[in-house]
Amino acid sequence: MNRLNGKTAVITGGATGIGRAAAKRFIDEGAFVFIFGRRQEALDAAVAELGPNARAVKGSVSDEADLDRLYAAVKAERGTLDIVFANAGAGSPLPLGKITAEHIDETFDTNVKGTIFTVQKALPLMGSGGSIILTGSSAGTTGAPGFSAYSASKAAVRNLARTWAEDLKGTGIRVNVLSPGATATELAKEALGEEGQKAYGAMTPLQRMADPAEIGAVAAFLASSDSSFMTASEVAVDGGLAQL
Known part of the structure; x- marks a missing residue:
């Protein structure tokens, strides 16, 4: 399929896991992809695998200057931007009673503030x-x-997707949420081990964790015109975990 032929995409958290799988799928379907992440070694490895239609920019979504550099690179090479996959995320366990201000700031800086500025700074190119x-x-x-x-x-x-769908009325730009469940990324495999992966998989009706490529396939659907009448939606790719 070439559903994304000629499109330009940005994927944050694109060097590994779901982001890298999505980048591969986007390129397979004809897109030119900029991946953005914090670790140069991982970015270099990803670009080596993804080939000539991939570029890498090092930075953090919680740093506005880094995002400015990302979009300056997109504008310089491609001029415009068609797809933003705001995928960078962070999270670690800390139970109620032990939560710290630093823990909240670290999580929300990446997952909320980072998502907001990833999208807001992309809009002039879209x-x-x-x-x-x-x-x-x-x-x-x-x-x-x-x-x-x-x-x-x-x-x-x-909620950002619901609000932004209203804010973007009349622009022709759609915004949707892709919500994975437990996914067998490199990081998850290392953290959970074989037994942990089995335990997480057993929580779903499909009795397994997702392959990152399965999440990437749904990202490609949301990026393409096949989902042209979808905005403000959430697509659960969680093996049924949150649906029962």
Whole structure:
């Protein structure tokens, strides 16, 4: 398929996991992709794998100057932008009673402030037909023990799409949320181990964790004109975890 032929995309958190899988799928479908992340080594490895239709920009979504550099690079090479996949996210467990201000700031700086400025700074390069995709989480719907800040931040992301769909009326730009459940990214595999992956997988009706490529496939659908009558929506790609 070439649903994204000629399109230009930005993917934050694009060097590994869901972001990298989405970048691969976007390029396979004809897009030119800028991946954005904090680790140069991971970015270099991703670009080496993704090929000539990928570029990498190092930076953090919580740093506005870094985002300015990202979009300056997009404008210089491509002129305009069609797709923003605001995928960068952070979260770590800290149960109620032990939550700190630093923990809240770290989580919300990336997941909420970072998402807001990733999108806001992209808008001058976007026009009718543009697609904005925000990475939510099943935890934003169900909650997750010990993940108060993370779950609340992802609930906020869900509301951003609803609000922005109103703000973007008349522009022809759509905004939707892609909400994964447990996904077998490199980081998750390392953190959970084989037994942990089985335990998380057993929580879903499909009895397994998602492959990042399965999330990337849905991101490509939301990026393409196949989803042209969708905005303010949330697409759950969670193996049924938050649906039952």
